[in-house]
Amino acid sequence: MQLTERSERTRTSATSGGLGLAGTRARVQGLHAVLPDAPALLSAEDGFIIAATRQAATLAGRLDPGELIGRKLADLVEREGRQTWLLGSPERTPVRLQVWPHPDDETLQVTLLIDVSDLTEDPPDAAGGPRDSEERYWLIDAQRLAKVASWVYYPDTGVIYRSPLLAEFLGAGGAEHADDITAMISTTHPDDRERAAEFYTKVLSAAEGELLETELRNLHGTRVFLCTGRAEYDRAGQIVRVQGTVQDVTEHRALERQLRDERRRLQDAQRIARLGTWEVDPRTNVMRLSSMLHEILGQPVSTAGTFDRYLDRVHPDDREWVRQAWRPLLERGAPVEIEHRYVRSEGTTRILRLHGTKIADADGRDLFVGTAQDVTEQRAVVTRMERSSQRFSDLVNITPVGIGLFDRTERLVNANDALCDLLGYRLDQMRGLSTRDITHPDEVDPSLPAPDESSGVRRRAPQRVMVRADGEPVYCELHTSSSVQDDGTEFWLVVFQDITERRRAAEALRYQATHDDLTGLPNRTAVKELLGRLMGRADSPEIAVLFCDIDNFKRVNDSLGHDAGDELLVALARRLEGGLPEECTAARLSGDEFVIICSDVEACGGVDQLATRVSALLRTAVPVHGQLVRVSSSIGAAVPNGSGAGGEDLLRFADAAMFEAKRRGSGKVSLASPALMAAADRQLHLEGQLREALSNDGLALHYQPVVDAEGTVVSAEALIRWPHPERGMLSPDAFLPVAEQGDLLRELDRWVLRTALREASSWPVRKGRPVSIAVNLAGLVPGGPDFVDSVADIVAETGIAWDRVILELVETALVDLPSRTRHEMGELVSRGVRFAVDDFGTGYSSLARLKDLPAQIIKVDRRFVAGVGGDPSDFAVARAVVDMAYAMDRQCVAEGVEDATQFRLLRGVGVEAYQGWLFSGAVPAPKFRDMLADGPLIIP
Incomplete structure (x- = not known):
């Protein structure tokens, strides 16, 4: 800051106030004007010189300083660009002007003339040669060659003089302050300016003869300069001037840095x-x-x-x-x-x-x-690799998986013992064999699969059928990897994993998944796949689907047992396999339902002829358990009608046609008409609505009371209804078949059981006797998945007492029960649940089998109750059932009691509870609650 302020003061000038020459001289006589002992001038405000030193006269080529007085300073100097020349001497002298105001009168100014001939390159004369001495010219040229510039700094005036080369070093920067230290600092890199100012400050305080050095970069940081400085003192110990040099060392430093980097890289490489x-x-x-x-x-x-x-x-x-x-x-x-x-x-x-x-x-x-x-x-590492290689060789030799080494032409070079054993060759026989030689002829592409890529994505290994030396096929999974031997030869390492047994197991699993366990025929999954393939063919022959249901098959099961029914189904399956045309495929869907799929109806003589042939195959007498059982089948047929229906639609239409045939009687055949197909579509639409109603709680329950002999309600049977948004209130007969076809019976039972138990838990209690709730089950039955857990969860959810729950099952569901089913029923009975046999007497069971039914309540079917007043046989059956129920400690309930005569006769034989229109039909939940609140029902 000291240097900068001094420089700023040096650049300040003052005026003389415009005095005339005579007035100015008179004024000077009254001033204490002392000029420095140097080439100096004193001038007025108007520029006229009023005093001069002898040194100034000598420098201007005058003998007497008075010759300069009265002249204008501007007439003595001439400026050319940044250079100032003093006129009047034999040769123009290059000078620098330093001006400052007189300390006693600011209207006067002192001008110091500084000869800078030693720092300035002489301009060439007209002949092109140097005006000064040859030594000075060549000295400046030598500085340029050596890339060294010089500078001189006068502390008293704050002026700095630079050689021409220094201006080239500094460039355009600093031109505004070309005559002071600020130029030197301002032309350095911004990050170096503090160090530059510190250098010049130290030079001003350095001892005489001490040489100081520092390195600075130019303004843009592209060049590096070595700056030196040394101060010169007078006899009084004051600094007269500071001399210095500036040397461009950019290339030297780059070379040094390169050498250091190379030395470091060499040392790093040696260390690594x-x-x-x-x-x-x-x-x-x-x-x-x-x-x-x-x-x-x-x-x-x-x-x-x-x-x-x-x-x-x-x-x-x-x-x-x-x-x-x-x-x-x-x-x-x-x-x-x-x-x-x-x-x-x-x-x-x-x-x-x-x-x-x-x-x-x-x-x-x-x-x-x-x-x-x-x-x-x-x-x-080499030792470990050698040991690892040896271990790898040993492992390859003892591994049970076949491993082969193939060259790039896919010929076998080497193999382990496992591969030789797998393909039945000796090693010397296998060497030189191509992949085609050991691949089964049925394989389309015998070449090796592309090597596995290490992309992180696991691909399924390709499978190939290889051939043994004896011609037997071997199924293999191939894993291929490319590698390079020590000599640079590329090869393929191939692992042959024998998957013959695994493939056979997979095929067996596939067969089990697509075929019926009992008959071996294709199952529903295979039927869907086959129909999908056939319906997807372009310009294919017309196909047909026949849906067959064995008439009265349940009677065979109930009378002769399930084993007899299975034997009958197997016999019918064999008849279909042996008697159908080759264009037809027989399948078993479930139970006694068979499906025939014909891939070309015209080749079979048309759908009518095919249906007649199938009907004849299924109308036969089959010996079962030593008895001759005559059977027939109801058959529904469907063919594509051009409406864009798919395979599942075709199967559904054939199913609907089968029900139509069954309604016409046993052994009938019905072809799905457009009307029938439309009805089936409506049934499908109704199924979708039923699913939605189940999901949105859109069904309702009605309750029909069961009363004792005094008319007191002891229980109620929950009966489902569907408030259809378009068709009104639907009874179960209208939608239960739809639920059965759509496999919704189980979910329907869950909803009925949950809703009935929840409503019954809040029914009023009279005289300490809570009313029980009975639910008829069709899909959620003993032996089914999670039967006990499902019932237990619903009972716990609704909070009803276990002993108020009655689960009704039809008689046929309780015949020949497996031990597991009996165990499940016994588990619920131990908690308080009661089971009721619904419609007893319609399941082709003898009265002697009543004792085998695991139920606590017997409900006599309404067909027997209706005839007790007029048919002695019906009365006898009803009386026998009641007597046996009493003998086995079971409660007896009469269904369908509609008049007083039936009630009196049944009460006379000991029936304990009654259900029928004589007392009340099924009523909505609110009305049934009111019925309970009103007390016992009035018996006519």
Whole structure:
């Protein structure tokens, strides 16, 4: 800041107030005007010189200073660009003007004339030669060649003078302050300016003769300059001036940096490679090591030695042969390469690889030089790789999976014993065989699959059918990997995994998934797949689907048992397989339902002829359990009608046609008409609405009371209704078949059971006797999945007492129960649940089997109740059922009681509870609640 302020003061000028010459002289006489002992002028405000020193007159080529007085300063100087010339001398003198106001009168100004001839290149004359001496010209030229510029700084005036080359160094920067230190600082890099100002400050306080140095960058940081400065003092100890140089050292510093970087990279490379250098003088046997080699050998850098001392640390087992291997270098100067063990001072052993050769130094004397590399880790890796390779070879030989090595032409080069055993060859027989030779002829592409890519995505390994030497096929999964041998030869390593048994197991599982366990015929899954393929063919022959249901098959099951029914189904399946045309495929969907799919109806004579043939195959007498059972089938047929229906639609239409045939009687055939198909579509639409009603709680329950002999309600049967938004209130007969076809019975039972138990839990209780709730089950039945858990969860959810729950099952569902089903029913009974046999007497069971039914309540079917007043047989059956129920400690309920005569007769034989229109039909939940609140029902 001191330099800058001084420079700023130097640049400030004052005016003289416009005095005339006479007035100014008179005024000067009254001033104490002392000019410096130097070329200086005193001028007025109007520019006229009023005083001059002798040095100024001499510099201007005058003998007397008075010759300058009265002249204008502007007439004595001439400016050309940035250069100022003093006129009047024999030759123009280059000067610098330093102006400042007179200390006693600011209207006067002092001008200092500074000769800068030694710092300025003389302009050439008209002839083109230098006007000054040859030495000065060539000195400036030499500075340019050496890239050295000079500068002089006068502390008293704050002016700095620069050689022409310095201006080239600084460039355009600093031109505004070209005559002071600020120019030098402002033209340096912004990050270096603080250091530059510090340098110039130190120079001003340095001792006489002390040379200071610093390095600064130019404004853009592209050049580097070495700046020097030295102060000169007068006899009084005051600094007269400061001289300095500025040298462009950019190339020198770049070269130094490059050398440092190369040296560092070399050292890094040696350190990474664990590589050091050495040299031996054969005249003295002195061995000099690089710092890296000292580190490798575990020796201090200051340690000196000889080759013999080096040999002393060589492993004793290697020492003698290392000495012998060294002789060719010593005796003939032949290059040597040695690898040996070296024992470090702390006792660790390293493996070193030495290279050595003979060279001549600068004086022509022989030297042995070379490198030493620590290869201990590399040797350990090689050893591990060799051991790993041996282990790999051993593993390949003993592994039970076949492994083969193929060249790029896909010919076998080598194989392990497992592959030889797999394909039935000896190794010498297999070598040279191509992949085509060992691939089954049925395979389309015998070439090896592309090697696995290491993309992180697991691909399914390709499977191929190979062929053994004896011609037997072998199913293999191939895993291929490409690799390269040590000699650079590319090869393929192929693993042959025998999947024959796995494939057979998969095919067996596939067969089980697509075929019926009992008959071996294709099942529903296979039917859907087959129909999908047939319906997807373009310009294919017309197909047909026949849906067959065995008439009265349930009667065979109930009367002869399930084993007899299974035997009958198997016999019918064999008849279909043996009697159908080759264009037809027989399948079993479930129970007694068979499906025939014909891929070409025209080839079979049309759908009518095909249906007649199928009907004849299923109308037969089959010996079952020693008895001849005559059966027939109701058949529904459907063919595509061009409406875009799919395979499942075709199956659905055939099913609907089968129901139509069954309504017409046993052994009938019905073809799905457009009207029937439309009705089936409506049924499907109704099924979708039913699913939605189940999901949205859109169904309702009505309750029909069960009363005792006094008319008191003891229980109620929950009966489902569907308030259809378009068709009004629907009874179960209208939608239960739809639920059965749509496999919704189980979900329907869950909804009824949950809703009925929830409503019953809040019914009023009279005289301490809560009313029980009975739910008829069709889909959620014992033996089904999660039957006990489902019932238990719903009971717990609704909070009703276990002993108020009655589960009704039809008689046929309780015949020949497996032990598991009986166990499940017994578990619920132990908690308080009661089971009721609904419609007893309609399941083709004898009265003797009543004792086998695991139920606590017997409900006599309404068909027997209706005839007790007029048909002695019905009365006898009803009486027998009641007597046996009493004998076995079971409650008896009469269904369908509609008049007083029936009630009195049944009460007379001991029936305990009654249900029918005589008392009440099924009523909505609110009305039934009111009925309970009103008390016992009035019996006519």
